[in-house]
Amino acid sequence: MTKKFSKAATAKAETRNAEAGDEAAPVSNRATRAAERRDAIVAAAMEEFITRGFAATRLDDIARRAGVAKGTIYLHFKDKESMFEELVRTVIVPVVAKLNALPPPTGSVRDLIETFAGNFLKEVIGTRRGDLVRLIVAEGPRFPAVADFYYREVVSRGMAGMRALIELGIARGEIQQAKLARYPQILIAPAMIAVIWQSLFARHAPLDAQDMLRVHLDLIFGERRTT
Amino acid sequence: MTKKFSKAATAKAETRNAEAGDEAAPVSNRATRAAERRDAIVAAAMEEFITRGFAATRLDDIARRAGVAKGTIYLHFKDKESMFEELVRTVIVPVVAKLNALPPPTGSVRDLIETFAGNFLKEVIGTRRGDLVRLIVAEGPRFPAVADFYYREVVSRGMAGMRALIELGIARGEIQQAKLARYPQILIAPAMIAVIWQSLFARHAPLDAQDMLRVHLDLIFGERRTT
DNA sequence: CATTTATGACTGACTAGTCAGTCAATGTCA
DNA sequence: TGACATTGACTGACTAGTCAGTCATAAATG
Helix, strand or coil, X not given: CHHHHHHHHXXXXXXXXXXXXXXXXXXXXXXXXXXXXXXXXXXXHHHHHHHHCCCCCXXXXXXXXXXXXXXXXXXXXXXXHHHHHHHHHHHHHHHHHHHHCCCCCCCCHHHHHHHHHHHHXXXXXXXXXHHHHHHHHHHHHHCHHHHHHHHHHHHHHHHHHHHHHHHHXXXXXXXXXXXXXXXXXXXXXXXXXXXXXXXXXCCCCCCCHHHHHHHHHHHHHCCCCCC | CHHHHHHHHHHHHHHHHHHHCCCCCCXXXXXXXXXXXXXXXXXXXXXXXXXXXXXXXXXXXXXXXXCCCHHHHHHHCCCHHHHHHHHHHHHXXXXXXXXXXXXXXXXXXXXXXXXXXXXXXXXXCCCHHHHHXXXXXXXXXXXXXXXXXXXXXHHHXXXXXXXXXXXXXXXXXXXXXXXXXXXXXXXXXXXXXXXHHHHHHCCCCCCCHHHHHHHHHHHHHCCXXXX
């Protein structure tokens, strides 16, 4: 049993390596291997936490999925709780990076937002990232640190960005409703609802998020004209 | 210990009785007491599940909060899981009743929806009911039965009602954007976001839900005019 | 071979669910 | 009506099992 498990774990590690496309050669120095393991643990934990929630997730399952012994987890994380918090941070950081690297505002505000919405659709709705959002909603109240972090890094920035766009749209006359700048939430709300809808009700009533967002933008900017 | 505990439970039951406003007289037959206890358990469970989530909630805590022994819970519910499911049903049923008893559409559609939004604000946002919505979002994926029930009883009905209102608004010329009828979600989205916002971010950035909903309605119906 | 890294068997704390026993409420009978 | 019998709602100590976190041991590394 022990033997078999060991072998399986090794095989898995190699597979992961191959997938990652490293040079076929000697594979790694210590730091690299350690980082790879950490990544594997993070990925496995993400999967487990998303499907079971924090409390119901077993570290044994994370370890097995990551192809690692349970003790190894404790070489990278203090305990289950801080693992969860760091996990959220780790996954969110690249998102923030992307938000910061948004293209400068050229073209109409409507086009900008439409592009943004398109990316959001592709990269969030119906993906692991979307599930992460739901997970944060679910566990946030019990993990103030997570809720705080998410607010600071994602929500407040996203809101500020949206507000700027809205103000630009108002200045340019693309947006009529001036008070909208007070509540960027209104602009984002349908997208968030789409995220939640997908994971709760998709099988009852599939939602064409793309189309819904377009209708919403028409509402804000006025019906689209083929200029 | 046993004596003391018994007394406490009895006292509690009587208090509840008084509140319920039954005839002051003989206090209870067996069936009544049983129903009262069930209610106490449901209330306690609601509180615990909301604050800790399903997996992290201890039946011992529910029992203590309800002023009941753990075994008693099992006289009313098969197990923890079905207790959770029945709990959600029990709490949601009165909401459905209210939805069904909506006033017939007189007056402008805008006023109707504004009234509806007002009630929603008062009775859901920032209340236990709002927390219940968050709980359903949180646990839904792990309790398909709950998600199904919630969809069938609340979401689909609410959506149908909203769609009808929107179509009425379009017919009357109050609403310009005809395609809105395809996505009642757009109308409801900011309200849902407000619910979630309250429980996650209220302390970082309090949200004036009332005002936000008004802005949103202005967006849909056009700026309010003092006719 | 000394040191760093990884392992997984083990421990102890914790909890869902059970069940033998208690006792207040109800029923029965003289 | 009062004495006694029956019921079944209720209790809480207990069982069987789970799981986060530890640590002695083993493998890998340089």
